[in-house]
Amino acid sequence: MSCKIPENIKLCSEEDLGKEFIERVIGKTPTYVCVIGNTETAKIPGVSAAGANPDITDTTPAADMELLHYGRCKCIEGVPVTPTGVPTPGIITMSATKMSKMPIFVMNAGVKVKPHVPYFELDGSPGEDIRTGKAVKNAERTFDRAVLAGKALAKISNYLVIGESIAGGTTTAYGVLTALGYDAKGKISSSMIDNPAALKENIVQEGLRNCGLSESILKKDPMMAVEALGDPMIVAAAGLAVGAAESVPVLLAGGTQMAAVLSVIKGMDDSVLDNIALGTTRWIVEDKSSDLIDLVSQIAKVPVLAADLNFSTSKYDGLNVYEKGLVKEGVGAGGSSIAAMLMSDGKINARNLLDEIEKNYVRLVSRR
Numbered sequence: 001m002s003c004k005i006p007e008n009i010k011l012c013s014e015e016d017l018g019k020e021f022i023e024r025v026i027g028k029t030p031t032y033v034c035v036i037g038n039t040e041t042a043k044i045p046g047v048s049a050a051g052a053n054p055d056i057t058d059t060t061p062a063a064d065m066e067l068l069h070y071g072r073c074k075c076i077e078g079v080p081v082t083p084t085g086v087p088t089p090g091i092i093t094m095s096a097t098k099m100s101k102m103p104i105f106v107m108n109a110g111v112k113v114k115p116h117v118p119y120f121e122l123d124g125s126p127g128e129d130i131r132t133g134k135a136v137k138n139a140e141r142t143f144d145r146a147v148l149a150g151k152a153l154a155k156i157s158n159y160l161v162i163g164e165s166i167a168g169g170t171t172t173a174y175g176v177l178t179a180l181g182y183d184a185k186g187k188i189s190s191s192m193i194d195n196p197a198a199l200k201e202n203i204v205q206e207g208l209r210n211c212g213l214s215e216s217i218l219k220k221d222p223m224m225a226v227e228a229l230g231d232p233m234i235v236a237a238a239g240l241a242v243g244a245a246e247s248v249p250v251l252l253a254g255g256t257q258m259a260a261v262l263s264v265i266k267g268m269d270d271s272v273l274d275n276i277a278l279g280t281t282r283w284i285v286e287d288k289s290s291d292l293i294d295l296v297s298q299i300a301k302v303p304v305l306a307a308d309l310n311f312s313t314s315k316y317d318g319l320n321v322y323e324k325g326l327v328k329e330g331v332g333a334g335g336s337s338i339a340a341m342l343m344s345d346g347k348i349n350a351r352n353l354l355d356e357i358e359k360n361y362v363r364l365v366s367r368r
Contacts, residue, residue, distance in 0.1 A: 003022065003023055003026045003027075003345075004346070005019070005022055006341040006342065006345070006346035006349065007308075007346065007349065008307065008308040008309070008341055008346075008349050008350040009022075009305055009306070009307065009308065009338055009341055009342070010282065010285070010305065010306040010307075010308050011303065011305060012285050012293060012303075012304040012305065012306050013293050013296065013297060013303060013304040014301055014302065014303040014304070015303070017274075017277075017301060017302070017303040018277065018303030018304075018305055021249060021251075021277040021303055021305075022305075022342065024159070024249050025158065025159050025249050025251075025339075025342055026342045026343075026345060027342070027343065027345055028158035028159060028342075028343065029100075029101075029102060029103075029158055029343055030102050030157070030158060030159050030160065030161045030251070030339045030342075030343060031102065031103050031105065031153060031156070031157035031158075031159070031160050031161070032093075032097055032102050032103065032104045032105070032160075032161045032163065032253075032332065032336055032339070033104075033105045033106075033107055033153060033160055033161070033162050033163070033240060034064070034065060034068070034093075034104070034105075034106055034107065034162075034163045034164065034165055034331065034332060035107045035109050035146075035162065035163070035164050035165075035166075035233050035236045035237045035240065036061035036062070036064070036065060036106060036107065036108055036109060036111050036115070036119075036164070036165045036166065036233065037061065037108075037109040037110045037111055037124070037126065037127065037164075037165075037166040037231055037232040037233035037236070038057070038058055038061065038110065038111050038112050038126040038127060038166060038167070038231075038232075039126065039127035039128070039129075039130070039135070039166060039167070039168045039169070039172055039231040039232075040126070040127065040128050040129040041127065041128075041129050041130050041131075041135070041168040041171050041172055041203070041231070042054065042057040042166075042167035042168025042169075043055065043057065043129075043168075044129065044131075044168070044171075044199075044203065046196050046199050047168050047171050047196065047199065047200070047203070048167045048168045048171075048191065056076075056080075057167035057168065058111075058112040058113050059075050059076050059080070059113045060080045060088070060165060060166075060167045061111050061113075061115070061165040061166060061167075062075045062111060062113040062114060062115035062116070063075055063076045063079065063080045063088070063115075064080060064088055064090040064165040064331050065106050065115040065117050065119070065165065066115055066116055066117060067079060067080075067088065067090045067091070067094055067364075068090060068093060068094050068097060068104050068117075068331075069104065069117045070117075071094065071098075071360070071363075072364070074116040075113055075115065075116060078364070079091070079364050082191070082326065082327065086318045086321055086326055086327060087318055087361065087364060087365065088327075088330065088331065089327050089328075089329060089330040089331050089333040090165070090330070090331040090333075091357055091360050091361055091364065092309070092331075092333035092336070092337060092353075092357055093163065093331045093332050093333050093336045093337075094360060095353060095356040095357045095360050096333075096336040096337045096339070096340040096348070096353060097336055097340070098356070099340055099344075099348050099352075099353065099356055100339065100340035100343045100344060100348060102161075102336075102339060102340070102343065105119075105120065105153065106118070106119035106120065107119065107120045107122065107146065107149060107236055107237075107240060108120065108121050108122060108124070109122055109124045109142060109146075109232035109233050109235070109236035109237075110122075110124035110125045110126045110127065110136075110142070110232035110236075111126060112126050120149050122142050122145045122146055122149070122236055123141075123142075123145065124136075124137075124138070124141075124142040124232045124235075124236065125137045125138070125232065126232065127172065127230070127231040127232050130171070130172055130175045130203060130204070130207040130228075130229045130230070130231075131203055131206040131207050131210065132207070132210055133207045133208070133209070133210030133211030133212060133213075133228050133229070134210075134211065134227070134228065135172065135175070135207070135226070135227060135228060135229055135230055135231065136226050136227045136230050136231060136232055136235065137227070139223045139226045139227045139230070139232075139235045140223045142232060142235050142236050142239065143223065143235045143236070143238060143239035143242075143268065144239065145239070146235070146236045146237070146238070146239025146240045146242075146243065147239040147240070147242050147243035148243060149239075149240055149243065150239065150240040150241060150242060150243020150244035150245075151243040151244065151246070151247075152243075153240075153243075153244055154243065154244040154246070154247045154248045155247075157244070157248055158248065159248045159249040159250065159251065160240070160241070160244045160248060160249075160250045160251070161250075161251045161253050161279070161332060161335050161336055161339045162237050162240055162241055162244075162250060162251070162252055162253055162258075162261075162332070162335075163253040163254060163331055163332020163333075163335060163336065164233050164237060164253075164254055164257055164258075164330075164331070164332065165233075165330065165331050166231055166232075166233040166257075168231070169231060169233060169234075169257045170188050170189055170190055170191070170200070170255075170256045170257060171188075171200045171203055171204070172229065172230050172231040172234065172257075172260070173188065173230075173234065173256045173257045173259065173260035174188045174200050174201075174204050174256070174260075175203075175204045175207055175225075175228075175229030175230060176222075176225050176226055176229055176230040176234055176260040176263060176264065177259065177260050177263055177295065178204050178208070178229070179208070179215075179218040179219070179224075179225035179228060179229045179230075180218065180219055180222060180225050180263050180264075180267065181215070181218075181219040182263060182295065182298050182299065183298065184295060185197075185201065186289075186290075186291070187256075187290050187291040187292070187294055187295050188200060188256050188290055189255050189256045189284055189287055189289070189290035189292065189328060189329070190289065190290070190328075191326070191327050191328065191329075191330065192325075192326065193324055193325040193326050195287075195289035195290065197289065204229065207228065207229045208228075208229070211228035211229065213228060221267075222238075222263070222264040222267035222268055223235070223268075225264075225267075226264065230260070233257070234257070234260050234261055234264060235264060237252070237258075237261045238261050238264035238265045238268060239268075241261065241265055241272070241276060242265055242268060242269045242272055245272035245273075245275040245276055246272060246275075248275070249275050249276070249277070250272075250275060250276045250277075251276075251277050251278070251279045251305075251335050251338065251339060252276060252277070252278045252279065252335065253279050253280070253332030253333075253334060253335020253336055253338075253339075254278075254280060254329060254330070254332060254334070254335065255280045255281075255284035255290075255292050255328070255329045255334075256284075256290065256292060256295065258278050258280070259278070259292060259295040259296055259299065262276070262278065262296065262299050262300065262302060263299050266299055266300050270300070273300045273301075273302060276302055277302060277303045277304070277305055278292075278296060278302055278303070278304045278305070278335075279304075279305045279306070279307070279334050279335035279338040279339070280292065280304065280305075280306055280307070280329055280334035280335065281306060281307050281309055281328060281329050281333060281334035281337070282306045282307065282308050282309060282310075283309075283322060283323075283325070283327075283328040283329065284306070284328050284329045284334065285304070285306045287325065287328060289325075292304065305338055306334060306338075307333075307334045307335075307337035307338045307341070307350070308350055309322075309334075309337060309350050309353070309354070310323070310350055310354075311323055311354065313354075314354065314358060315358075316358060316361055316362070316365075318361060318365065319354075319357065319358065319361060337353060340353070341353075
């Protein structure tokens, strides 16, 4: 390999494939695409930390997208916060995309509150509570439209970084991975310090009982798996990746949720997997309550990269708490950080990225 890997990017699995992926994209400007959606699953008490209370999670995706585009939110006062007041990981993504000047696109897979920014409309519907076993409508239509969007974006991009904003998404990811036959128990991450793994297991099992489909049928049909136990983001991100990866590299930016996206990609078109990597944060990879590396290894030989961010030196509690296991990932925080580092050939690094994040944190928190 001729290029040097930036110091704050970790190769966490499939190292040779990871080096090959980096070789193809280093020094190039990426296109960041964030897929947004809602699921009623987020309103189950104890499932999500992506909002001050469960009902406000309807606004989280729109607010995140406004933050990325304007540096502030328009649909809500302040910024999306956890119940304990910790701001959205979108602050990390906003800082990384601003420093690297990478273009940002938004893909609406199905939200209740539309963002005050331009976006691709896939005409999908917000997801239902997966306990019903009928979580997503018209998954294949959304997938097909996202494939077309991916093909179009690939024509104007060196490569795509695909992130997400959907509250409750790790629970729906658990549902899809389980429906497709993967061993996800005890391996699903959480935005909370205390991972509610037992709650998620009970939710998924209730959905499986109510969907009216056998395990053998679900395993063979990713669209049925998403419609029964998934969310609109998963199917849209998978379609976007399939369409783009036919011609350009794709970095799936996220943790457990992107493992679920990867499982749908494999089921729909495994020919593109050699042009895909997964990029997340160190906090996800080191999370002892989950196991992203094992999940990905069950699905495909796809490299996992991690942004070696470290907020332990931050003087702000809302950032320092990331080191204690709160939030960890979201809005493509890890993948966008990796892409910024690669684009700048390491000139953007964990240290100056933290400086930018702290500046934005102070400005945004002072608005609250």
